[in-house]
Amino acid sequence: MLRHFFTNSFGILVSRVLGLLRDLLTANALGASIWSDIFFVAFKLPNLFRRLFGEGAFTQAFLPNFVKVSKKGLFLAEIFLKFSGFMLALSLVVMLFAPLVTKLLAYGFSPETITLAVPLVRINFWYLLCIFVVTLFASVLQYKNHFATTAFSTALLNIAMITALLIACNQPPNLAALYLSWGVVAGGVLQVLAHIITLKKLNLLRLLSLGLAKFSRGKRASSKGFWGNFWAGVVGSSANQLSDFISTFIASFLMVGSISYLYYANRIFQLPLALFAIALSTAIFPKISKQIKAANLANAAILLSKGFHVLFFLLLFSTIGGVILAKEIIWLIFERGAFDTSNTIETANVLKMYMLGLLPYGLYKLFSLWLYANMKQKLAAKISIYSLVLNTILSLVLFKPFGAMGLALAGSISGLFLLIYAVCIFGFRNFLDIIICKKTLITIFLAVIFAFLLIWIKDFFNDYL
Template sequence: MRLKSIFTNSFGILFSRVTGLGRDVLMASALGASVWSDMFFVAFKLPNLFRRIFAEGAFTQAFMPSFVASRHKGVFATAIFLRFLLFLMAISLLITFFPEPITKLLALGWDSELIGNTAPMTAINFWYLDLIFIVTFLATLLQYKNHFATTAMSTALLNISMIAALYIYMKEDPKTVAYALSFAVLIGGALQVVVHLIAVNKFSLHKILVGGWKYRKTKDVEEEKKHFQSLFLPGILGNSTPQISAFIDTILATFLMTGSVSYLFYANRVFQLPLAIIAIATATVLFPTVSKALKNKQEEAAYKNLNQAFWLLAFLLGAAMVGGILLAEPIVWLLFERGKFTQVQTLETVNVLQMYMVGLLPFGLAKLFSLFLYASHRHLKAAKIAVYSLVTSVTASLILMHPLGASGLALAGSIGGWVLFIFTVKEVGTDRFLDIIKSKKSLYFMVMMLIFSLIVYFVNSWLVTLIR
């Protein structure tokens, strides 16, 4: 297992997520959980959804196996890049001229006045999707060369751009702040593209793209493109259950009390921190290795990586899950309760965060096991599993949203995470999973989680008394 690469990637993601939390702290202080914060989050929701889908491996897990197997890598990569970019630019232009219909789809519970006020920000934010696709494509080429640091660190540029906008416009009216954030999103995306271009040039990967363009009419890659297309949509669906579920929850939250969209956003930001620096960082690093091992018929080497990574994730995610549930109030208080973010809003966000944390361990482990489905080109099976999870999550959301509010939506997402994990393990091989857990490490895990839970419980009791 590539521990050095995992820790490098984790550190980069941690730096990006810490700057992201700093951004959210300032945003909570400037906008609180208000109608303007809800409006910005809705406008940013669609490009942010695709940012997470692309950045967290969905595109890579469809593209990488095809790229590894390609006989004409430059021509294949260039063809895929141009096809996606032209399509996304056409969609972005359409939304620029007609932003209200898509905004209405994102906020079905809002009236026409709110939709009209949010639509211009939707048009601005959507262009970030074009930029993040370029970033993701270049990042995949860098991953092929086992370089992860640039991509892991670069998200911080988006956060830094938004932090700068907040510092400059903090004292302005909420509308000005929301628009400043929207333009800062585009500046941050452009900066991400620039640093990836520098890294691609450093590793001489630009030669692949230049050669691909030069020989695009002389090399036949039609079969390779068709194979990629057969993997792409199932890969996107199979790898994006948490993001799609959260996206649907945002739509459902517009039917709840004002601030619900913001509670979900702030809580999900905290939830995503351990998921990203532990599970996503590990999966990102292992995927090229597992893909190459399975392509070369080295199954035992691939599953050895699975065993080692499973216990690394189990201990770290288990501790994070327990800590997140028990320490939710001190965490939210420390991060967000200042300025226009009140104590009542803190308690609402705490309830949502606790429900999200119930799903941290299954979502993280499902991410690990799904690597073997994508590396062995079983994207369609992964997509079917994702549909089971998504249907469960949406059904639970509809049942729980009225009695529990935003907390019910978060709990429904966690229930979907457990369904995703169970079915993914079953498809990869229940016998493989049983072989992993038939170990003394299982006993160590349970004992350590029990001891850790007791310690955190008493620490939380002391902290809550201190802050309240």
């Protein structure tokens, strides 16, 4: 488990470092302006659908069914063809109704801003088709315990976007945003190619080819269970993604730059979440699914316990560091070019609110695996619906008095709700068996020392500077 975790984590680290470089160049070129708001709205739309239909719901429904089904090639081919057709149709709908889609996504935008955003929305959305293919192929590679290609492939997206920004150097913001959008599409194509090459090397591409040949002759696999779990998984995976969508929608009514503050702060928040929580969850999910299929619930629980202690340590320290050093982190990464000191202060305040939700969101990702591996996607969907309602109410209550900070805080509170509900279903007594031990106490003790040390170092350097 740890070997696969470190593979995922290192790959994500490389990608996120490149992502930070990309964001640095984006902040330098666009700052926190109307053009940065427009690009982030355009880029957010395919990412919203990617997270709803792709990474979360798809993998959590596909992998347990792929483990169980006997005709794996035929099952893979059927899912590939049906989903590709659906994604292509969805992309064409967005092309035709891009003004309406943009208005729904950022209702507070003026008609002039909507007109400027429409071309970028159309370009960015084609990334969705590419990333679905990547998600499907990545799920097959996960089944074979191959994680490196997927972990490192996101770096290709960032490299493509960085290249676009370098080409757009010294260009006006509107052209920089246009080049950046084409960089997104180019990055998606590169990710698909990387997975195809790996599948061919592992002789898995042949599995898809044979499945497609059988499907063309009218044969079908038993995919009924997949579709039920998938649509439940769409809802179950949607809480965080739709919360992000709601935040963007409400932020469009706030002062110019608010969408950008949320984006830049969320990028920092996503680094430890992806580096630790997503990397560990991705590595452990196939193993838990196989143990549960074999009725080895004790072994599955042991895997979950090991994952918890690793994740609790890493996320707790990340939360402390992120809250205490929020301003310094934003200043170091973003404050240059069009991104000024006032942007740093606003973004740092938003980051602090986001970081409060890091530990609950990360631990929820771990405990939700137990639900998905046990084919309880509908139960997970119910939890997410409640969380989404809570987040929407809190966002509407908090956005006026606290601005973008209130939107980030609403997301963190809904993350805590998700964790508490998932723990209740997992079993509070089982949860206590995991957390009440020396490892937890040692982690908390070290975290307190770490917090005081960071505060002292921060005060020392502030006085020195």
